[in-house]
Amino acid sequence: MTNDSTILDERRAQVFRSGSGDIDIACNRQSLAGAVSQRACVFCGSRVVLYPIADALHLVHGPVGCAAYTWDIRGALSSGPELHRLSFTTDLREKDIIFGGEPKLEAALLELIERNKPKAAFVYSTCIVGLIGDDMEAVCRRVEEKTGIPVLPVQSEGFKGSKREGYLAACKAMFRLVGTADISDVPELSVNIFGDFNIAGETWIIKDYLERMGLTVVASVTGDGRVDDIRRIHGASLNMVQCSGATLDLAKMIEEKFGKPHCRVSWLGIEDMAESLYKVAEHFAHLDPGIMERTADLVRSELGKIMPGLARYRADLEGKKAAVYVGGAFKAFSLIKSFRHLGMEVAVVGSQTGTKEDYAELAEVTDPGTIIVDDANPLELQEFIKEKDVDVFVGGVKERPIAFKLGVGFCDHNHERKIPLEGFEGMLNFAREVHASAMSPVWNFVPRREARHRDVGKECGHDE
Amino acid sequence: MTNNPAAKNAVSTTNACKLCTPLGASLAFKGVEGAVPFLHGSQGCATYMRRYIISHFREPIDIASSALGEKQAVYGGGPNLKKGILNVMKKYSPSLVGVASTCLTETIGDDMGLILHEFREEFSDLDLPEVVHVSTPSYQGTHSDGFHRAVHALTDQLADPEAEKNERIALFPGMVSPAEIRLLKDIFREYGLTPTVLPDISDTLDGPALEDYEPVASGGTPVADIKALPGAAASVEFGSCLPRESGGTCLEKRFGVLNTRLPIPLGVRACDDFYDALAELSGSCIPRRYEQERGRLVDAYVDGHKYVFGKRAVVYGEENLVVALTAFLAEIGVQPVLVGTGAEGKRLAEAVESACGDLLREQPLVREGVDFHDIAEEAEALTPELVLGNSKGQRYARAWNAPLIRAGFPIHDRFGGQRLKGIGYEGTQELFDRIVNALIDKKQSDSPIGWGYI
Numbered sequence: 070m071t072n073d074s075t076i077l078d079e080r081r082a083q084v085f086r087s088g089s090g091d092i093d094i095a096c097n098r099q100s101l102a103g104a105v106s107q108r109a110c111v112f113c114g115s116r117v118v119l120y121p122i123a124d125a126l127h128l129v130h131g132p133v134g135c136a137a138y139t140w141d142i143r144g145a146l147s148s149g150p151e152l153h154r155l156s157f158t159t160d161l162r163e164k165d166i167i168f169g170g171e172p173k174l175e176a177a178l179l180e181l182i183e184r185n186k187p188k189a190a191f192v193y194s195t196c197i198v199g200l201i202g203d204d205m206e207a208v209c210r211r212v213e214e215k216t217g218i219p220v221l222p223v224q225s226e227g228f229k230g231s232k233r234e235g236y237l238a239a240c241k242a243m244f245r246l247v248g249t250a251d252i253s254d255v256p257e258l259s260v261n262i263f264g265d266f267n268i269a270g271e272t273w274i275i276k277d278y279l280e281r282m283g284l285t286v287v288a289s290v291t292g293d294g295r296v297d298d299i300r301r302i303h304g305a306s307l308n309m310v311q312c313s314g315a316t317l318d319l320a321k322m323i324e325e326k327f328g329k330p331h332c333r334v335s336w337l338g339i340e341d342m343a344e345s346l347y348k349v350a351e352h353f354a355h356l357d358p359g360i361m362e363r364t365a366d367l368v369r370s371e372l373g374k375i376m377p378g379l380a381r382y383r384a385d386l387e388g389k390k391a392a393v394y395v396g397g398a399f400k401a402f403s404l405i406k407s408f409r410h411l412g413m414e415v416a417v418v419g420s421q422t423g424t425k426e427d428y429a430e431l432a433e434v435t436d437p438g439t440i441i442v443d444d445a446n447p448l449e450l451q452e453f454i455k456e457k458d459v460d461v462f463v464g465g466v467k468e469r470p471i472a473f474k475l476g477v478g479f480c481d482h483n484h485e486r487k488i489p490l491e492g493f494e495g496m497l498n499f500a501r502e503v504h505a506s507a508m509s510p511v512w513n514f515v516p517r518r519e520a521r522h523r524d525v526g527k528e529c530g531h532d533e
Numbered sequence: 534m535t536n537n538p539a540a541k542n543a544v545s546t547t548n549a550c551k552l553c554t555p556l557g558a559s560l561a562f563k564g565v566e567g568a569v570p571f572l573h574g575s576q577g578c579a580t581y582m583r584r585y586i587i588s589h590f591r592e593p594i595d596i597a598s599s600a601l602g603e604k605q606a607v608y609g610g611g612p613n614l615k616k617g618i619l620n621v622m623k624k625y626s627p628s629l630v631g632v633a634s635t636c637l638t639e640t641i642g643d644d645m646g647l648i649l650h651e652f653r654e655e656f657s658d659l660d661l662p663e664v665v666h667v668s669t670p671s672y673q674g675t676h677s678d679g680f681h682r683a684v685h686a687l688t689d690q691l692a693d694p695e696a697e698k699n700e701r702i703a704l705f706p707g708m709v710s711p712a713e714i715r716l717l718k719d720i721f722r723e724y725g726l727t728p729t730v731l732p733d734i735s736d737t738l739d740g741p742a743l744e745d746y747e748p749v750a751s752g753g754t755p756v757a758d759i760k761a762l763p764g765a766a767a768s769v770e771f772g773s774c775l776p777r778e779s780g781g782t783c784l785e786k787r788f789g790v791l792n793t794r795l796p797i798p799l800g801v802r803a804c805d806d807f808y809d810a811l812a813e814l815s816g817s818c819i820p821r822r823y824e825q826e827r828g829r830l831v832d833a834y835v836d837g838h839k840y841v842f843g844k845r846a847v848v849y850g851e852e853n854l855v856v857a858l859t860a861f862l863a864e865i866g867v868q869p870v871l872v873g874t875g876a877e878g879k880r881l882a883e884a885v886e887s888a889c890g891d892l893l894r895e896q897p898l899v900r901e902g903v904d905f906h907d908i909a910e911e912a913e914a915l916t917p918e919l920v921l922g923n924s925k926g927q928r929y930a931r932a933w934n935a936p937l938i939r940a941g942f943p944i945h946d947r948f949g950g951q952r953l954k955g956i957g958y959e960g961t962q963e964l965f966d967r968i969v970n971a972l973i974d975k976k977q978s979d980s981p982i983g984w985g986y987i
């Protein structure tokens with residue numbers, strides 16, 4: 070390990086450099102007190118997964134903040150209802166904390182269901198609800214009886230772990246819906262899209278590919294999602310799971326109960342995109358021999374559309390360096406490959422919630438010397454950016470000012486992005502995004518890159 | 534008050550028109566030199582608030598958390614709080630750690646005063662930073678309360694009773710923008726006065742590009758200046774709905790520093806009050822520069838009055854700003870029809886009535902404790918033509934087909950919220966221009982004629 074003075078001793082095991090022996094990164098730990106983690110909470114994890122179900126009511130049972138900070142923060146688009154873009158909360162007050170929040174929860178649910186006519190309601194518990202011990206199950210059951218729609222408690226008390234536990238809680242809540250509708254008209258050549266959030270319409274791109282291959286998409290569970298579709302997801306022959314953590318549990322539950330298999334996919338970057346489509350095609354090849362060829366045609370024609378553009382960007386970006394810090398590790402893999410396509414090297418890679426296996430794999434696919442980090446914080450990130458002197462940082466809004474302060478380009482790859490980065494066309498958008506930041510002339514003026522600034526300062530006696 | 538009976542709010546909240554108390558406290562702590570805000574609670578709250586604040590200021594916002602897990606929630610968060618502060622010390626070498634409680638730690642009943650007392654004893658051999666704590670359960674109050682409570686805590690806990698008499702004026706500006714704080718400092722300087730601004734986010738939340746990363750952004754009110762506050766010649770604080778206990782009242786009660794409460798200096802009348810107060814404090818009359826600014830502002834009022842007259846406006850957001858904006862609209866001839874805040878118990882109606890004086894031909898509906906759903910319920914029938922508030926009302930303004938003039942916090946859907954100005958003659962001018970142009974812009978885009986002159 071090098072000059073890692075910014076790393077707290079207790080965090081050393083969560084930082085690794087490729088090529089420095091066997092990786093044994095300590096992940097899935099509770100964040101360290103006082104370390105300014107970039108992580109969120111269980112509730113956040115549940116909210117992420119269920120958020121894009123657009124015709125459900127999402128009621129946050131707790132004090133105002135948890136709901137206020139998650140109001141319309143994600144770019145998950147809907148082709149119809151937009152109930153998910155509103156922020157509902159019981160806004161618990163002091164007297165609810167003292168006497169219990171159940172009456173308010175029940176009244177709020179009845180009021181909101183009456184007003185918004187949702188297809189189902191998800192009720193999220195927050196830290197405080199875990200403490201005051203409201204019986205959400207009971208309230209939900211009562212409201213379900215009164216209103217006739219599914220009312221599903223999501224046990225997402227923030228302090229009971231990290232985002233991962235939230236994913237599981239969300240899957241459990243969704244699973245209650247699965248199997249409650251007729252599937253007799255679901256064809257055999259059918260799939261479900263899991264773990265794609267339709268950010269900036271990405272799911273629609275993927276759906277289009279799948280349909281061109283001859284497949285029927287029964288449900289896109291977590292992007293442009295619909296309650297009635299989720300009730301039928303057990304009918305599809307294959308569940309395609311993206312995003313390592315978020316929906317794998319649901320896929321496993323379905324596999325166990327309904328015997329429907331799943332496969333892991335990634336819709337990011339050229340290789341992963343194509344490989345994922347081929348994987349799905351292969352699964353159905355015995356039923357539909359033509360599918361392999363249709364898939365190959367599709368990949369060829371889509372690649373043909375983007376290659377000239379990619380080559381132009383690559384000419385400018387060749388040799389530049391990137392840092393990647395993302396929520397889940399699956400994205401990191403695809404990004405490393407994508408950057409290679411642009412002639413760029415990933416010098417720092419990290420995630421909030423990667424697993425031991427994820428990090429071992431990262432160590433394998435990255436070049437020696439690459440910094441691999443679990444659950445980083447701003448001080449570490451800025452240190453890594455400087456040490457590796459990267460040109461572009463890929464992350465979320467919380468990382469943006471760190472990059473910008475250091476005069477480093479930035480590409481938003483989080484759930485609030487406004488530009489589709491998935492699919493083949495997404496790869497071209499990604500290249501454009503990286504290019505637009507890395508090639509901007511503004512970096513000429515930032516102090517870290519500009520020697521002139523200092524000289525001028527000295528001449529005028531500004532340099533203290 | 535000639536007001537309709539208060540509309541009945543729903544039990545549930547849809548699109549809250551307020552934020553939680555620890556967020557306000559964190560913002561206030563960010564305005565102290567070398568300070569790191571610290572939330573005593575679970576990790577999620579701090580991360581969410583950081584993200585929320587970053588989207589407005591576009592600056593690194595580090596807020597530490599004691600990151601309590603299930604065990605600590607049961608057995609108490611004291612050990613994590615102590616350990617967390619030690620970790621913050623190691624990495625940030627802060628001069629101050631501003632600890633705010635959250636819903637979680639308030640409910641489990643952690644006694645922060647006691648824990649921090651123990652902390653100081655246990656680690657008395659270390660070079661400890663100042664640790665100020667404030668109780669901010671968000672089931673009591675809003676981010677605005679959190680902000681003012683933190684300012685009060687800073688004043689009350691740091692003030693040195695032995696501080697020597699000095700010539701400074703304590704200024705408690707409330708939740709204004711970094712650009713507005715820079716402007717206020719200029720104005721004081723012009724009068725020959727030296728203010729201690731608490732909090733001072735002018736650099737910490739709107740910093741320059743730098744050679745190297747600063748773990749804690751430079752700028753902010755120096756801790757030594759806060760300690761010296763009891764020696765100040767006087768104090769000034771802005772706001773029409775301030776809590777009884779504030780930075781200014783604390784100095785007055787404990788140390789006899791004369792406190793003047795003024796409305797946020799937005800609009801000619803409120804600015805006049807402020808500049809008059811400065812004249813009195815400094816013993817000098819209004820500098821010619823400001824007289825000219827005032828003159829130009831009135832001239833602009835005249836030039837622009839027809840574009841704005843009689844327009845029906847909805848105003849929402851943080852209670853003190855809402856009063857200031859409404860009073861300003863009243864003086865330019867806009868008709869506020871609905872004024873709302875998520876806060877409760879702020880005597881908003883009285884404040885609005887007294888701030889508008891007899892300029893309004895009709896009193897607006899004034900609502901406390903509302904969310905955007907409640908506001909929209911009433912606003913629709915009032916056919917608003919202009920909306921003033923933070924960016925969270927954007928979709929509503931769009932539905933009403935009325936331009937939204939963004940003011941206050943947060944501004945998430947536009948660039949440069951941290952540099953917006955509305956106070957002083959200069960800021961009022963800027964705001965007035967924005968309003969007139971927004972209305973002209975609307976008229977122009979609604980019309981098939983692309984007027985070359987307007």
Ligand code: SF4
Pocket residue numbers: 131132133134135136195196197553554555574577578581635636637671
């Ligand atoms: S728990 Fe309380 S402090 Fe935390 S985000 Fe929610 S409202 Fe704010």
Ligand code: SF4
Pocket residue numbers: 110111112113131134135194195196197225226227228575576577578579581636
């Ligand atoms: S209170 Fe709990 S659930 Fe809400 S944001 Fe904070 S950590 Fe998450």
